Amino acid sequence: MAFGRALFFDASLSADGKVSCASCHRPELGYADGRNVGQGVWGRKGTRNVPTLLDLEDHGVFNWDGRTATLEEQVLAPYTTTVEHGLSDLDELLDRVSENPAYGPLIDDAFGGEHFGARISESMIARGLVAFVRSLSGKRAAREDAAASSTQVLPVEVARGRALFVGPAGCATCHRIDETGTPTTDDEYHALGLELASMDEPLDAVLHRHQHHRGRGAGDAILGDRNLAALGRFNATGNPQDIGKFRTPSLRHAAATAPYFHDGGVTTLEEAVDLELYYRRNVAGSLPAISREERDDLISFIRWIGVERR
Numbered sequence: 001m002a003f004g005r006a007l008f009f010d011a012s013l014s015a016d017g018k019v020s021c022a023s024c025h026r027p028e029l030g031y032a033d034g035r036n037v038g039q040g041v042w043g044r045k046g047t048r049n050v051p052t053l054l055d056l057e058d059h060g061v062f063n064w065d066g067r068t069a070t071l072e073e074q075v076l077a078p079y080t081t082t083v084e085h086g087l088s089d090l091d092e093l094l095d096r097v098s099e100n101p102a103y104g105p106l107i108d109d110a111f112g113g114e115h116f117g118a119r120i121s122e123s124m125i126a127r128g129l130v131a132f133v134r135s136l137s138g139k140r141a142a143r144e145d146a147a148a149s150s151t152q153v154l155p156v157e158v159a160r161g162r163a164l165f166v167g168p169a170g171c172a173t174c175h176r177i178d179e180t181g182t183p184t185t186d187d188e189y190h191a192l193g194l195e196l197a198s199m200d201e202p203l204d205a206v207l208h209r210h211q212h213h214r215g216r217g218a219g220d221a222i223l224g225d226r227n228l229a230a231l232g233r234f235n236a237t238g239n240p241q242d243i244g245k246f247r248t249p250s251l252r253h254a255a256a257t258a259p260y261f262h263d264g265g266v267t268t269l270e271e272a273v274d275l276e277l278y279y280r281r282n283v284a285g286s287l288p289a290i291s292r293e294e295r296d297d298l299i300s301f302i303r304w305i306g307v308e309r310r
């Protein structure tokens with residue numbers, strides 16, 4: 001764990017010596033960064049909002065488009081992404097870790113005899129980071145809340161918001177409530193319908209570019225190209241029906257991780273809920289009218305759960 005923690009906070013493992021995992025996944029901001037989109041070496045901006053790393057065991061796949069299947073793969077990807085750590089390849093990462101004497105004891109501690117005399121490997125770095133990232137949990141607060149709800153000490157507006165969320169407002173069909181009483185994800189991808197309108201070139205041209213970015217290097221291309229990023233789930237599947245779809249985010253830590261949505265285009269939780277209500281009612285047509293008070297109750301419920309109260 002100490003090895004993974006050291007890697008996570010180490011800015012020397014980036015091209016300009018200033019970016020660590022924690023630059024974007026900041027502990028004090030629920031392991032998100034408070035920006036619209038991630039910002040890596042030399043101030044380069046990405047295309048996607050930084051997700052929290054808390055309670056990642058909820059996830060089967062990673063990123064807003066689910067393009068990465070394992071956490072081991074996901075924790076190495078940022079090092080060679082141009083708009084993240086910006087290293088030229090993973091060998092450069094291995095060199096930088098090997099040359100830093102502070103890592104010797106941490107590696108021995110983490111891997112003992114297995115490592116003795118051997119060169120540090122990609123897999124060791126991945127395992128170190130995965131152990132650290134998996135240790136990040138905000139669940140206790142959520143469990144306490146679930147307990148609170150069963151003994152009926154939930155504030156009245158929170159209880160009303162919860163009832164709406166799972167009932168008439170239909171939010172829980174996608175932000176599924178787990179055993180702790182917290183809205184997480186259905187592991188599915190949905191479109192909010194606003195995405196394609198925001199592209200500033202014809203869809204054809206973007207699809208053409210997409211052909212060249214399949215497979216390895218896709219993450220680098222997606223994070224460096226706003227219109228390509230807007231294709232969403234399509235980038236992972238190549239299925240036209242997936243254009244503009246994104247993974248349902250867990251709302252467990254939503255109160256702490258503004259701004260919102262895959263491109264960070266929405267600043268406050270209030271606006272995020274308003275956009276959802278607007279879309280569900282006027283575009284998807286799946287929602288009855290929700291009053292101002294009911295909308296405030298939904299927000300109270302989302303604020304009540306997750307890291308904010310720790």
Ligand code: HEC
Pocket residue numbers: 008019020021022023024025037038039040041046048049050051052053059061062063064065071074075076078079083084085129133222
């Ligand atoms: C420049 C900002 C930035 C840096 C640096 C960065 N990340 Fe991320 N991280 C992101 C963004 C943005 C995403 C979402 C990308 C997407 O959906 O396409 C993400 C996604 C992830 C995910 C998937 C989370 C999920 O819910 O699917 C994990 C795990 C992760 N990062 C771990 C790390 C680790 C470990 C490091 C350091 C090696 C790191 N990140 C460095 C911005 C960053």
Ligand code: HEC
Pocket residue numbers: 165169170171172173174175189190191192246247248249250251254257259260261262263269272273276277280298
């Ligand atoms: C059909 C599935 C679906 C339903 C129903 C749904 N959501 Fe969502 N929600 C999503 C998806 C998918 C996203 C991410 C979309 C994106 O980034 O483009 C999202 C994003 C959000 C976000 C932003 C979270 C973040 O971390 O960025 C909030 C808040 C939210 N929804 C609240 C609600 C509320 C409240 C309701 C009920 C009125 C609701 N949602 C109904 C699928 C759904």
